[in-house]
Amino acid sequence: MFILLCIVIVIAVMRDYTSGKIWPPFVPTPTPTRTVNSFLVEGDTHFQAGNLDAAIDSYNKAILLEPENVDVRVNLARIQVYSSASLTTDQERRDRLADALAVVDEARELAPQNADALAVRSFVLNWSANPALAGDRTKELRNAAEADALAAIQLDSSNALAKAYYAEVLIDQFKWGQAQDYIAQARENGEHLMDVRRVQAFVYEVLQEYNLAIEWYQKAIDVTPNLTFLYIRVGTLYRHNGGDVNFEIALEYFAKAANLNSQLGIEDPIPYMAIANTYIRMGEAMIASRNAYRALSINPYNPSTYGQVGVIYYKARNYEGAEMVLKCAVTGCNAEESCLAREEDPCQSDITTEKLPLSDSTVVYYYIYGSVLAGLHRSGQDDRCALASEVFKEIRERYYDTSNEFTRTVLGIVSASENICGITPGQVFSTPVPTRDYISTPTPQPTETPLVIPTFTPTP
Template identity: 60%
Template sequence: MYIKERQNLFRNPKNQSNPYRIMLLLLLIVVLVSVLRSYAQGAIWPPFIPTPTPTRTVNSYMVEGSTHFLAGNLEKAIGSYNQAVLMDPTNTQLLIELAKIQVYSSNTLTTDADRRTRLAEALAVMDQAKALEPNNPDVLATRAFVLNWNANPTLAGANSQNLQNEAESEALMALQMDSRNTLAMAYYAEILTDQYKWVQAREYMAQAMENGDQYMDVHRIQAYLYEVLGEYNLAIEEYKKAIEINPNLTFLYNSVGRLYRHLEQYDVALEYFDQAASLNEQLGIKDPIPYMLIANTYVRMGEAMVASRNAYKALPLSPYNADTYGQVGVIYYRARNYEGSIPLLQCAVRGCDAATSCEGRECEDPEAEQIVIEGLPLSDTTVTYYYIYGSVLAGLHRPGDDKCEKALEVLAEVRAMYANNPTIMGIVEASEAICSGE
């Protein structure tokens, strides 16, 4: 028998060790151990399980809210602080900051309903804070501030006095607990100003100014007191100091602009209104108020066309807001664009269909958004829209149309509510006389 050389007769050669296979197995073992270790340490997650993301903290929302406030974006600031409060509902300092911003933001809203709602939200926040810390002077002082703004007679109606009395009580309680609380003094001075107690208001503001130069609210309230007392130049200086502390709050620029306009320094007034409009544009805030103020200033300057152009800029910023239509309609009327004012005032007073609102907005695109407007109820804020609408309808009446019929209907509503107001009734009676042919 022939046997091949080197062949092993007693062992199957297929079972002979392969060094490459051993190296591969060792490598796989090393990789497996590494994976298991990483998994145990949390560096690797199993497939199909979402990768965890960092959970935001209360502080991050608070910082974000403060940043938005300093930038002048009050709506975003409110959103951030609301998120912080959701995470830490017992933090009274968060509640205080949120309520203050809600109050300030009411200055940027154009309708009574919106302002009333926002101020009610601020009061609910401070009610929550007081329930948590009923003896905290900062809580009581801020609640007094919020109550006083809610007490605006235009917004609160018959409940105004009750709210103001409660505001005064809260402010006094805050001062009893901390007689040196600067903001409590300032907020109490604001309440006293609204109560026409100007001597006491001056006394408390003098105390607040001693240690409160760093607070925007102290300068804002001092400016307000000066404004009520007719000391307009001093008021302007205090508003400017408030702006130095918070340079991105548009309502402060609007306040300065209004005072310069009252002093007939129109160019300076326009500069401040324009700064407010520019701030809003930079932040992407759709606020029609600065354009309304600019337009009204040009009306006073006798520049009707420029006034109309600036008023028109307000409509695209707030196309669903009946108050915007009313304000623009009044500006058109004062700029003697009587025909153009009618659809706008109709939208504000009676409401209007999409075609009429489009006419008021001077839609050029036939595919423009179809917007239906609901009219505003008659109130101290909207009465101007009502009697001007009635007046322009009466003035443009021609035989065969229904303008006088519409005018008399609107004027009758004004008469029913404002029969004891001689100024308004003078306008109503003159318009009624036109329609009666007298």
């Protein structure tokens, strides 16, 4: 009887093994393979949540599974462009936009007649054509963006994204009337799209219809309520309108951006910079400085953050504090100097910063740093004018075309500060005073006499 029972059990086990109900011992249990669609859903969810880096990661995983899927590449490139809005240095933005261009170029190679691929390529090229990023290639990239947008519209005359992106190109080419025509066409069948609403807001913003711009940025937020750069734009426009009520509303939008980042675990200094600049406009220098310091603590490795904080300290009339922070942006800082700039006492970190290359977007740090050095100089007591002359010489070597209004403004600021130090333009000032020991510098205190240094670079 026992033998018969054993035979029955063995037969049952063999049947279940053959049918797959019983898995062999010591063999790992199989796990379900992720599908392309699952990664796309995940990526879209991250995008809607405002976590663009996570969305990019999900889309890249989808491409690994289906490398010839054109739509995946097109959507990835679009997300990469929007993610560049939250990066703080020119080089980071260039790199992200270069990644987007590489992705959309692959999509175009796979499907040369795909209207969406051409439309998004136009979007990538136009954002890459920002003069602060592209320099002499701005016109070339802008023309290429225009050509791709027109090609997309010719292939698909109902493509709302192509028309919206073309309107954005036209605005950047100062073709206001055509831009209004194309964004109106885009709205006919694409008003539900965030991109269309955002470009409509941008068109109104450039045309100085600020209340309408706010309305359309808010409509874009209604579609994608977790994209922080949209909140930053609305807040900036309210701040531009001025007045206590508008300042308070601006702060609410900037706070929403900061809170969204906090919920997602994203360390982004931009909302705190925007808050600090608003408090400066409100005359609240101490609160502004605290928010600037918060931004610096979030990203202490980024020299651009030091530069932005330095400008805020300058506006708050904390000139000694601005001097050290701007040094970390303009010339770079060793670990001890960066500790001093961040007021880390005792110094326990080994954070250094590299010099920011001089460009149209960083020159504001250079001329304010040089002007602060000149304003704080005490003859026979320090070497600030010698340091200032080196900064001004570098500026003059790059900005010499006085037919350009931007250059004339920069050189006007430089000349005024050179006069303070008695510096001959283009020459390095010499001094017998030894280099100062920054580490022994006393705690920065605001200077009573304001240094009047015009700032024309827009800030968040």
